[in-house]
Amino acid sequence: MDELIKTFHIEVNLLLAQMVNFVIVLLVLYKFAYKPILKTLNERTKKIEKGLRDAEETQNKFQEMTQKEKEILTQAKKEAQEIIKKSESEAKKNAESITAEMKEKNAKMIEDAKAMIEEEKKKMLLEIKSEVADLVVMATEKVIAQKLNSEKDKEIINRVIK
Amino acid sequence: MRITATQYAKSLYEVTKEKSQSEIGVMAENFVKVLAKNRQTKLAVKIIKKFGEIYNKENGIAEVEAISSRKLEADQIQQIEKFIQGKYKVSEVIIDNKIDEKIKGGIILKIGDEILNGSVERQLRELKKCLKK
Numbered sequence: 001m002d003e004l005i006k007t008f009h010i011e012v013n014l015l016l017a018q019m020v021n022f023v024i025v026l027l028v029l030y031k032f033a034y035k036p037i038l039k040t041l042n043e044r045t046k047k048i049e050k051g052l053r054d055a056e057e058t059q060n061k062f063q064e065m066t067q068k069e070k071e072i073l074t075q076a077k078k079e080a081q082e083i084i085k086k087s088e089s090e091a092k093k094n095a096e097s098i099t100a101e102m103k104e105k106n107a108k109m110i111e112d113a114k115a116m117i118e119e120e121k122k123k124m125l126l127e128i129k130s131e132v133a134d135l136v137v138m139a140t141e142k143v144i145a146q147k148l149n150s151e152k153d154k155e156i157i158n159r160v161i162k
Numbered sequence: 163m164r165i166t167a168t169q170y171a172k173s174l175y176e177v178t179k180e181k182s183q184s185e186i187g188v189m190a191e192n193f194v195k196v197l198a199k200n201r202q203t204k205l206a207v208k209i210i211k212k213f214g215e216i217y218n219k220e221n222g223i224a225e226v227e228a229i230s231s232r233k234l235e236a237d238q239i240q241q242i243e244k245f246i247q248g249k250y251k252v253s254e255v256i257i258d259n260k261i262d263e264k265i266k267g268g269i270i271l272k273i274g275d276e277i278l279n280g281s282v283e284r285q286l287r288e289l290k291k292c293l294k295k
Contacts, residue, residue: 126294133293137286141266144282148267150232156268157230157238160280161245 167205170197171212175220215274222253227260227272229281234259234269246273 005012174193178186197203218225224246228234234242234257243255250273267282 130294133290136293137290140289141286144266144286148282153230153232153267154235154238156280156282157234158241160269160271160278161242 165200165202167208168212170202170205170209171216174209174213175216179220222251223256224250224252224254224273225256225258227258229260229262229265229270229272231261231263231265231267231282233261242269242271246271 004010170193174189177193178189181189194203194206197206197209214225217223226242226246228239228242239257239259242257246252246255265281265283266286268280268285270281270284271278
């Protein structure tokens with residue numbers, strides 16, 4: 001040991017003093033350099049981690065949104081198609097019912113017109129009949145007035161009281 | 163209860179039948195007095211008419227209103243009398259011939275409520291009705 005100390009010119013006092021110095025320097029460094037640096041590093045790490053996390057979250061959210069968008073679009077397309085289909089069928093149905101109604105109305109109109117014509121015909125025939133009857137009776141009256149002498153009148157009366 | 167014209171006429175006929183002319187005169191007078199007492203003189207015309215009807219019925223008399231367009235001749239009136247006698251089983255027929263040119267010929271006989279319409283006017287009317295059907 002002594003030999004070793006001699007070879008390397010180690011002085012215990014000096015060594016001790018140096019050790020004390022080192023400890024002091026270490027303490028000072030620890031207090032004024034290491035702690036703030038560590039704090040900064042920690043903060044940065046945290047910040048980066050947070051940034052990464054945020055980015056991931058954003059990505060996730062973006063993906064979710066895209067998915068949702070797709071879903072909404074599909075739904076909307078489906079709904080639109082359904083509406084179109086429904087309106088088409090309704091229009092068809094409406095057209096059919098309108099056609100049927102028109103047909104019915106037309107038929108009724110024709111029927112009414114026919115009935116009216118028939119009624120008119122009947123009326124006319126009746127009028128003609130009435131007029132003919134009046135004319136015939138008028139003519140007969142004239143003939144009777146001319147031809148009915150007292151002899152003929154007697155014959156008629158005799159027929160009544162037979 | 164009020165007494166009707168028919169009831170008056172019936173009772174008048176009942177009391178006057180088979181009575182002499184002078185008795186009937188007295189009865190008629192009394193009857194008019196009764197009417198006046200009952201304040202029913204208004205019924206007099208109706209009673210006279212009803213009395214006539216009852217009298218004719220009871221005595222087999224038929225009063226006939228014969229409407230013609232020309233005045234009926236004697237033989238025609240006789241024929242009508244015969245016809246009525248046969249139809250209504252009456253012994254006497256009184257014919258009142260009325261002239262109405264509107265009937266245009268033939269004859270209408272009115273016996274009481276019955277009407278026998280054999281006029282040319284009716285035949286024409288029926289012809290018209292028939293043609294209009």
